Amino acid sequence: MIWKELKKQWRFMDGVVIICLIILSFAPLVVFSLNQTDEATKEGNIAIISIDGKEVDRFELNEKTKHKEKTYYPGKDKYNIIEMEGTKIRVKEDNSPDQIAVRTGWISKPGQTSICLPHKLVIEIVSNEPVDEEDDMIITY
Template structure:
């Protein structure tokens, strides 16, 4: 009964308009992802490692980055082994009870983080753009 009512109200062009809007809704996603891939491939991203809120290391992650492991000792009887390879980084091993940072595995995109709370170790990926380039792209004016 409901289908008969809907069939009376439905027009062919309604379907065309709805289908077009659905397809067009994905255009920004495609454009931004293509732009993001080009930028990250050129500059590479930066991995910032901090312990207890203080930055201890900074690594550039790009295709030329060789495999590297580094061990951090954030406190007595605590350790974190961080592994880097190419454009990705991870906490390979630590002695925390929950192993959340280890289970997070590889991260490689700006905005991603790997956190080991008991050791207060944070790995954060940020875009490789320099601050000068960011200022040129920032044309937004906010007024109140």
Template sequence: MSTKPIAFKDIINVGDWFVIVLLVIASFSPLMIFHYTYAQSPTDQLVAYVSIDGDVVDEFILSEDTPHQLITYYPKDGQYNIIEVDGTRIRVKEDNSPDQVAVKTGWITRPGQTSICLPHRLMIEIRGKSSEEAPTDIDAY
């Protein structure tokens, strides 16, 4: 009694290959969707919003023409955050929070990115804003 080894082509047929290729293509679809969703058109400008306790206290338009700035915020007594703006990027350069999470986040440059200092309740968020659209006010009740 001799046993013949099973060939790879006998295990996987054409339908299996079709499913494998389809799954590989589908696995890259989130990457393509997010790329096109967050792609920035040339007319968009980047705006960084600095908020403390949920209230926007400052905003910066991020462009090549934006000058280098260091701004210090004092959320509460004994707390400080030094924000650095440099052209198209922004970061928390220094703060006196225990974990330094916002400092370790480093530079943020793209819409949707945030840098958050939880102990001081300070958040920097970058949003894209079309140069043609007017600012909108939203009231929630």
């Protein structure tokens, strides 16, 4: 009964509008994924490792980066083993209770982070490209 009423009210252009709206809803996904792909394929990225808000290490991540592991001791009886290879980096092992940083896995794109809160350890990927400061804010009167 309800379907018969809906079928009477349905018009061809209603379907066209609905299909266009569905297609347009995926536009931001396409734009942002293309933007991140472009940034990841440039000259490489930099991984910044901070403990308690202070930068302790910085690694360049590119295709030539060899496999490397480094252990950090952010406090008494705390450790984090960081593994990097090529354009990606991760927390391979730590002794935090929840293992969130370990479960985050590999990160490789600018803006991605891996955080171990109990140890206050943060790995952040930033772009190696210089930032154009002029385009940050436009003020008009």
